[in-house]
Amino acid sequence: QKEVEQNSGPLSVPEGAIASLNCTYSDRGSQSFFWYRQYSGKSPELIMSIYSNGDKEDGRFTAQLNKASQYVSLLIRDSQPSDSATYLCAVSRGSAGNMLTFGGGTRLMVKP
Amino acid sequence: DGGITQSPKYLFRKEGQNVTLSCEQNLNHDAMYWYRQDPGQGLRLIYYSQIVNDFQKGDIAEGYSVSREKKESFPLTVTSAQKNPTAFYLCASSSGQGTYGYTFGSGTRLTVV
Numbered sequence: 001q002k003e004v005e006q007n008s009g010p011l012s013v014p015e016g017a018i019a020s021l022n023c024t025y026s027d028r029g030s031q032s033f034f035w036y037r038q039y040s041g042k043s044p045e046l047i048m049s050i051y052s053n054g055d056k057e058d059g060r061f062t063a064q065l066n067k068a069s070q071y072v073s074l075l076i077r078d079s080q081p082s083d084s085a086t087y088l089c090a091v092s093r094g095s096a097g098n099m100l101t102f103g104g105g106t107r108l109m110v111k112p
Numbered sequence: 113d114g115g116i117t118q119s120p121k122y123l124f125r126k127e128g129q130n131v132t133l134s135c136e137q138n139l140n141h142d143a144m145y146w147y148r149q150d151p152g153q154g155l156r157l158i159y160y161s162q163i164v165n166d167f168q169k170g171d172i173a174e175g176y177s178v179s180r181e182k183k184e185s186f187p188l189t190v191t192s193a194q195k196n197p198t199a200f201y202l203c204a205s206s207s208g209q210g211t212y213g214y215t216f217g218s219g220t221r222l223t224v225v
């Protein structure tokens with residue numbers, strides 16, 4: 001079992017729809033959770049962080065965390081073609097809080 | 113502006129040659145990391161350093177070496193022992209507290225010719 005799992009996609013949604021990206025992790029000691037966006041050929045950029053159970057909203061983005069189920073998700077409302085990218089889920093390692101383990105990423109395609 | 117600078121952007125390596133990738137940060141971050149990304153894949157940790165003059169192997173350290181003589185700099189050498197070095201290499205840094213995630217450089221794309 002991979003430590004951080006994501007569906008590789010592609011996830012295809014129409015413009016204006018809600019895109020839902022999911023991530024599961026295996027380390028119960030993990031405390032910090034991040035979503036990065038990576039455009040093709042570019043480096044990842046941090047778009048959301050979440051540390052406690054529940055929802056965290058920032059503009060069109062909402063991160064959701066459920067530690068009991070070891071599940072993190074990212075919702076993108078009113079999806080735009082510019083949101084088309086690979087989204088990486090990153091989870092802190094319980095044994096070393098400032099170390100992150102990355103999932104393989106989900107490729108999102110937003111069609112006009 | 114604070115950030116991480118990686119150079120060169122593109123690098124070509126001949127068989128049997130060692131090459132060094134540069135990573136410099138002016139964020140005053142304690143921790144620095146090197147990741148490798150293969151096409152369509154996630155990030156795999158090569159080496160990391162939590163403090164100057166100390167570094168640890170990551171998950172795929174074989175064929176790579178690093179140094180951390182200055183807080184700002186964490187160069188990565190890809191040695192001839194690395195048999196499949198063609199990949200996108202990413203350097204990252206963090207404050208060391210883990211709360212704020214990583215800041216990434218723009219990456220170096222290494223190709224074996």
